[in-house]
Amino acid sequence: MIPLKDNIPSRTFPVTNVTLIIINSIAFLYEVSLGVRVDEFVMRYGLVPVKFLFILKHDLLNLHQAIIPVFTSMFL
Template structure:
């Protein structure tokens, strides 16, 4: 179970946490809006472990 609140109040606003949630939501909504171009987006923006370990095709041209 995850705690909903704590007896010790926080002193700062969780800016980084909120920023990460907003950024992830924006990326998710962008991916959903792609429709049929989703696979192309994943292929062009994703990295394969083989490409990372062998230093090939990290930044495709074109």
């Protein structure tokens, strides 16, 4: 079972955790505000496996095009 609380007080504020929650919330609100253009946004910044594998297999000069969606897709 997942613990709901503990008796050991934390000495530091969870800055990284709060930052990731804020970034994900902003990305979600932006995605919701896109309306019908959300598909274009996801295809451009999301990780589409067939595009990723094609670039890795055939076009290593444009490797940055395959790597960037790996990091940006976590916020979609």
